[in-house]
Amino acid sequence: MAITPLFTSAELDTHIAAYKQALIDVASGQIVKLTTGGSDRQLTLADLPEIRATLEFYQKEKAKTAGISGPQFLPARPRR
Secondary structure (H helix, E strand, C coil): CCCCCCCHHHHHHHHHHHHHHHHHHHCCCCCEEECCCCCEEECCCCHHHHHHHHCCCCCCCHHHHHHCCCCCCCCCCCCC
């Protein structure tokens, strides 16, 4: 049984764009009001680590929807 993705690709693009802009604005010292999931939040400089973590999460979800997995390793034995 396949698991359906939590977000569509378009939703992920919207969230990533919003958090990228928030990262830029907060890093320049502004207070950003962000509405996601029906709740309003004000992000400040203290929220930068959370913004970065959220961006990483959305990027990983985007990779999952695109069918891209993590690093691929092929075990091999060296020739003698």
